[in-house]
Amino acid sequence: MAEGLTSVPCNLCGTTTSRPFTRRQGFTVVACDACGLVYVNPRVPLERITEHYNGNESSRIQYYLDAEAADRRSFAEVLARAEALLGAPGDLLDVGPNVGTCLELARERGWRGRGIELNADAARHCRDVRRLDVVTGTLEDAPFPAASFDGILMGDVIEHLPDPQDALRRVASLLRPGGVVLVSTPDIGRWAARALQVKPLEHLYYYSRETMGRALGQAGLEVVEIVPFDRHKNLTGMTHSTTCGTLFQRLAPLFRLARRAFGDLVVRFPLRENLLAVARRPRAA
Numbered sequence: 001m002a003e004g005l006t007s008v009p010c011n012l013c014g015t016t017t018s019r020p021f022t023r024r025q026g027f028t029v030v031a032c033d034a035c036g037l038v039y040v041n042p043r044v045p046l047e048r049i050t051e052h053y054n055g056n057e058s059s060r061i062q063y064y065l066d067a068e069a070a071d072r073r074s075f076a077e078v079l080a081r082a083e084a085l086l087g088a089p090g091d092l093l094d095v096g097p098n099v100g101t102c103l104e105l106a107r108e109r110g111w112r113g114r115g116i117e118l119n120a121d122a123a124r125h126c127r128d129v130r131r132l133d134v135v136t137g138t139l140e141d142a143p144f145p146a147a148s149f150d151g152i153l154m155g156d157v158i159e160h161l162p163d164p165q166d167a168l169r170r171v172a173s174l175l176r177p178g179g180v181v182l183v184s185t186p187d188i189g190r191w192a193a194r195a196l197q198v199k200p201l202e203h204l205y206y207y208s209r210e211t212m213g214r215a216l217g218q219a220g221l222e223v224v225e226i227v228p229f230d231r232h233k234n235l236t237g238m239t240h241s242t243t244c245g246t247l248f249q250r251l252a253p254l255f256r257l258a259r260r261a262f263g264d265l266v267v268r269f270p271l272r273e274n275l276l277a278v279a280r281r282p283r284a285a
């Protein structure tokens with residue numbers, strides 16, 4: 001094993017044996033022999049992961065601000081699903097809200113939103129610029145009482161977490177009976193995610209519809225549906241994308257020209273690159 005890396009068992013079933021899935025950025029991504037969960041193993045220790053998010057190398061604030069027009073459309077669809085299931089907006093927790101685009105939209109739609117964000121700069125942006133109730137930290141040290149939310153959103157966050165199963169259990173306990181959690185993440189069962197979303201420095205876990213269903217069930221949640229989910233993208237946001245190496249960054253002048261001519265185009269590629277899982281906390285114990 002390379003120096004400074006630690007080996008971890010399968011987060012979903014505890015099995016320690018796995019087969020190679022792929023190699024990327026000098027890391028090995030494996031698939032669990034027992035349940036098929038795909039994850040980075042061995043990986044960098046926890047402290048270095050936390051540093052990564054506070055060093056602003058990932059989740060750059062400017063990117064999320066530039067992607068806002070597209071993100072609002074994606075989040076509107078997610079919130080609409082929760083509203084349909086619950087009957088009305090209620091208390092919402094956004095896990096990893098970054099600059100707070102979804103929480104602001106949720107507030108406009110009648111939700112009472114709160115957030116917990118690891119990136120201190122992004123959390124401050126939520127509080128100071130958008131007047132949102134967002135605390136800095138992680139779910140483990142979250143100050144929220146049990147059963148205090150009707151909806152919890154984990155938008156493109158579970159793949160970054162060092163212990164996603166623990167996070168899902170915490171989410172289940174924070175939900176009121178009948179409350180819903182919405183999880184979006186790359187769908188490793190799809191070629192687009194395998195080609196574009198394997199980024200071992202940022203994404204530690206890779207779910208398919210099967211492993212996501214099992215993860216939610218194991219956390220005590222009832223799966224309502226797991227559907228393909230393509231996020232909207234806009235030209236301005238795409239100039240920051242690292243998904244195609246530096247391709248989009250090199251095309252940035254062209255995108256800026258296009259934006260001047262046509263406005264900030266919002267597009268959606270039907271790649272089925274992500275999944276959206278919707279699950280409920282059962283009403284009766």
Ligand SMILES: [Zn+2]
Pocket residue numbers: 010011012013014015032033034035036037
């Ligand atoms: Zn497993």
